[in-house]
Amino acid sequence: MAHTPFTELLQKDLKTLETNLRGLLDPHLSKKEHLSLLNVACGRGDETGVLAKLLSEKANSAHLQGLDIRAAEIDQANSRWKKELESKASADFITHRGDRLLDLAEIGNPDIAFLRHQNFWNDKPVWTKIFDQTLERLDEDGLLVITSYFDKEHELATEALENLGAIQVGSIINPNSRALSDAPGKSVDKHLAVFRKKN
């Protein structure tokens, strides 16, 4: 049997992510003149086009800011997405620690914070700081969205966010999540959840 090329699998994952994120955000995201999104621990930011599309449906202009500790992935994200986005949206990416987010005044207070495939269970103290500082940076009426590869990891991250004062306002278990063979129970964007800050 012929294998599906990897790029095709990625495109399918992104299409599924788009559908699920639209369903998750639509009830909570009001139209605005401008929307800003902070993509924390974004890696190469493969989903940037999807995020830009969703923001452009809700605003006349949008800016996406990504950050990750891995400089090589951030370089790839900048060279791809500074060229590829449509005129309504712009993006830039910086190499920086998510647990040192409060050092970055230029981040401002984004309308949406996004953490795809958050990695809480891998390093709970660091990711607790990442969640805490992301919540602090987020606009008072902002939305924080996570996705997770694993059931348990999602449960732990949700608990950690709620302990930090976040309120879960929506969630989706992805019925079309693509299973990954590198770890049992791991699959792409298996869980998605959206949180608000407690006012």
Ligand SMILES: C[S@@+](CC[C@H](N)C(=O)[O-])C[C@H]1O[C@@H](n2cnc3c(N)ncnc32)[C@H](O)[C@@H]1O
């Ligand atoms: C599971 S990967 C997810 C990457 C990307 N969001 C995705 O879905 O493909 C976790 C990411 O967290 C990043 N990371 C780990 N610790 C970090 C930290 N302290 N600050 C910022 N990024 C961090 C890693 O470099 C990696 O890109």
